[in-house]
Amino acid sequence: MIQNILGLDCMTMDINAACSAFVFTLETAAGFFARGKVKKVLVIGAERLSRIVDWEDRSTCVIFGDGAGAVVLGEGDNYLDSVFHVKGGDNVIDIPQLIGKSPFYEGEQKKPYIHMRGQDTFKFAVNAICHDTKHLLKQNGLTFEDIKYIVPHQANQRIIDFASVMLKVPKEKFYVNIDRYGNTSSASIPIALDEMNRKGMLQKGDLLLLPAFGGGLASAACIVRW
Amino acid sequence: MVFEKIAALLAEKLECEVSTITMETKFADLGIDSLDVMELLMSLEEELGTEIEMGDNKVETVADLVAMIESKQN
Numbered sequence: 001m002i003q004n005i006l007g008l009d010c011m012t013m014d015i016n017a018a019c020s021a022f023v024f025t026l027e028t029a030a031g032f033f034a035r036g037k038v039k040k041v042l043v044i045g046a047e048r049l050s051r052i053v054d055w056e057d058r059s060t061c062v063i064f065g066d067g068a069g070a071v072v073l074g075e076g077d078n079y080l081d082s083v084f085h086v087k088g089g090d091n092v093i094d095i096p097q098l099i100g101k102s103p104f105y106e107g108e109q110k111k112p113y114i115h116m117r118g119q120d121t122f123k124f125a126v127n128a129i130c131h132d133t134k135h136l137l138k139q140n141g142l143t144f145e146d147i148k149y150i151v152p153h154q155a156n157q158r159i160i161d162f163a164s165v166m167l168k169v170p171k172e173k174f175y176v177n178i179d180r181y182g183n184t185s186s187a188s189i190p191i192a193l194d195e196m197n198r199k200g201m202l203q204k205g206d207l208l209l210l211p212a213f214g215g216g217l218a219s220a221a222c223i224v225r226w
Numbered sequence: 227m228v229f230e231k232i233a234a235l236l237a238e239k240l241e242c243e244v245s246t247i248t249m250e251t252k253f254a255d256l257g258i259d260s261l262d263v264m265e266l267l268m269s270l271e272e273e274l275g276t277e278i279e280m281g282d283n284k285v286e287t288v289a290d291l292v293a294m295i296e297s298k299q300n
Binding site for chain 2: 119162
């Protein structure tokens, strides 16, 4: 639809990886660049989570938001490294699919709303941020001092705060805007990057760590040079 | 041992005296919510060098948390 609205005729596709999708999509784009297939790639994270939230479940409906962010990628070597972990299952974060009125479906009719086990999600998310960022730094001979900002998926302020404690990295190094936008899933990182860019926080050459995590369960993190 | 570690972590977090924490202390009374309990658990995992699954255990008091951790250690 966006391709249609922009009046383009390029290859277009959706990538579904829940809250980690932005980083999964950066990785996918990197593959296209590596094969010399493209000169520019538009990566968009767009979510209308208000559609799939149970508005009577206080544990989820207060957290999620609708939003979209995008980046335009060009050729170069500024996508430094990435790491991905997927542990498939739905017992921690569950987003049942809409079954509709198919007469052939014999399974249980689940409500098509996000359901999360809060404590398990918290533990998974904090461990993902800590493990993935430390792994990437070690693989690339870097330390947190080399990183200008950590721009995490904006899932929950408590997750980011505790990751900061566990990593012993000052809170100021983490960019946070969840207080204004909520958890916009795959849109959260590009929305944050755009805000930071407009505020003049990012200079050419700055190293950024982008850790994402969420449904899957999946986590994905990358280091980019702005 | 586990109780002492929990009491020390709680005292540091709440900036209170360790002696005010007992086995019967309820987390809710301390203003500790479910994510605070997870933070406590994860700090303990790091200290004890062991993985502790929360599962469906109800952890409302310090004694509940001690029992859960000690049962995983055995």
